[in-house]
Amino acid sequence: MKEKDILGEKSEINLKAKQFISSLEFDEWIFEADVMVDMAHIIMLMERGIIPEKPGKKILEELEDVKYDDLSEEEDVHVAIETYLKNKLGEKVSGWLHTARSRNDEVATCIRIKSREEILETVNKLLKLNKALIKRVEEHKTTIMPGFTHLQHAEPTSLSHYFLSYIQSFNRDIDRLLDAYDRINKSPLGGGAFSSTSFDIDREMTADLLGFDEILENSMDAVSTRDYIHELISSLSNLITSISRIAEELILWSTKEFSYVDLPSEFTSTSSIMPQKKNPDVLEIIRAKAGSVQGNLNSVQTTLKALPYAYNRDLQEITPNLWKSLKSCQDSIYLIKEILKGMKINEGTLKEQSQTGFIGASELANYLVKNRDTPFRRAHNMVSQAIEKSKDYQEIAEFLNVEEDVVSDVMDPETIVQNKKPRGSPSKEKILESKSNLEKEIEENEEKLNERLN
Numbered sequence: 001m002k003e004k005d006i007l008g009e010k011s012e013i014n015l016k017a018k019q020f021i022s023s024l025e026f027d028e029w030i031f032e033a034d035v036m037v038d039m040a041h042i043i044m045l046m047e048r049g050i051i052p053e054k055p056g057k058k059i060l061e062e063l064e065d066v067k068y069d070d071l072s073e074e075e076d077v078h079v080a081i082e083t084y085l086k087n088k089l090g091e092k093v094s095g096w097l098h099t100a101r102s103r104n105d106e107v108a109t110c111i112r113i114k115s116r117e118e119i120l121e122t123v124n125k126l127l128k129l130n131k132a133l134i135k136r137v138e139e140h141k142t143t144i145m146p147g148f149t150h151l152q153h154a155e156p157t158s159l160s161h162y163f164l165s166y167i168q169s170f171n172r173d174i175d176r177l178l179d180a181y182d183r184i185n186k187s188p189l190g191g192g193a194f195s196s197t198s199f200d201i202d203r204e205m206t207a208d209l210l211g212f213d214e215i216l217e218n219s220m221d222a223v224s225t226r227d228y229i230h231e232l233i234s235s236l237s238n239l240i241t242s243i244s245r246i247a248e249e250l251i252l253w254s255t256k257e258f259s260y261v262d263l264p265s266e267f268t269s270t271s272s273i274m275p276q277k278k279n280p281d282v283l284e285i286i287r288a289k290a291g292s293v294q295g296n297l298n299s300v301q302t303t304l305k306a307l308p309y310a311y312n313r314d315l316q317e318i319t320p321n322l323w324k325s326l327k328s329c330q331d332s333i334y335l336i337k338e339i340l341k342g343m344k345i346n347e348g349t350l351k352e353q354s355q356t357g358f359i360g361a362s363e364l365a366n367y368l369v370k371n372r373d374t375p376f377r378r379a380h381n382m383v384s385q386a387i388e389k390s391k392d393y394q395e396i397a398e399f400l401n402v403e404e405d406v407v408s409d410v411m412d413p414e415t416i417v418q419n420k421k422p423r424g425s426p427s428k429e430k431i432l433e434s435k436s437n438l439e440k441e442i443e444e445n446e447e448k449l450n451e452r453l454n
């Protein structure tokens, strides 16, 4: 079966083929951006006297009312909007719209506009997450717990030290996203199919109307690059990979074996067969979404690799990876925030656990360095042997030839943590200092977000 559309005689395309190459489903993301692009373009065409005012104004009026749901099934949103205008106004009027442009510069502009909006929304959500974490830091300034390396008890730390580490990492994600924003905020419109146009258009004017910082000068690069999608998904992938590590830890921490936290019931689900179950499904899906976003990044990279200049339809297949990644990230940021906010922290268990597994052993070695003039490597060896050969603190003390209460005092997790004074360490003093530094960064990031929102 063949169909005709506004693209004319040559577009007698097989229906299955048309559906196959259609991007309309995912173009819902750029629908509003496309209407804005159409408006800016028409205004510029009228201003430059490239098209007559009368049809231009009619098109503008009609564009005010168009809804995504009113569009017919076309190859993409650009053709669908033009078809809509043709049905409303007749081709004598609507036919002026696509003067001096191509869908190639049009779609590139739309993706950049929508990306801008979505980046700022993602940053906004990250800021809320960081603020929620600051609250938890305040509640748990001195909550002591075991820290891990190789998932084995390593050294005691404070829970607030964990939370601050997340904040510091999310601040870097915000930096990366805002950085990408600034590179994205340049207008490809006027690039045409790739070699611009012989009409006397005003690229700066459309860039200005659409809120871009400037134009993306070379018209070939303007329409054919998707490096900004590559870059943005890479940042998103980085971000959600960090979230997946937190999700994984909370899954572990909420097991009977750890019992460090109780997850908020609203963010768990039950089993259809085992009535006692409270499953961390939300955290598991967050963990899995990180895999999907990494997959999306891989799709973009492999599709772009060795793709000849300028425009190829392959580029269309890249775009949905971005929308899906943004949605996964934004949902995950919101959900991990709610879980971190709502989970109950079992301070008693954390404290108890921070006393097990000779977790203060490094500090005992440090004691020998500080008080017995022993080089660290030798002290490390002595403590390691003492632990291996002894069953309790008394035997360790005998082995090392120190008073018994020295061992228990030096290995006391509370004391260990509070004695750590370099910047960024887990003692209360340094937690408060880091908290205030990171809060300052959050405020600065908030300002950067607001500058870009205005």
Ligand code: ARG
Pocket (backbone or CB within 6 Å): 023, 075, 076, 077, 103, 104, 107, 311, 313, 315, 316, 319
């Ligand atoms: N929907 C396309 C995309 O997302 C834009 C259309 C360009 N089509 C073309 N045949 N040049 O890339």
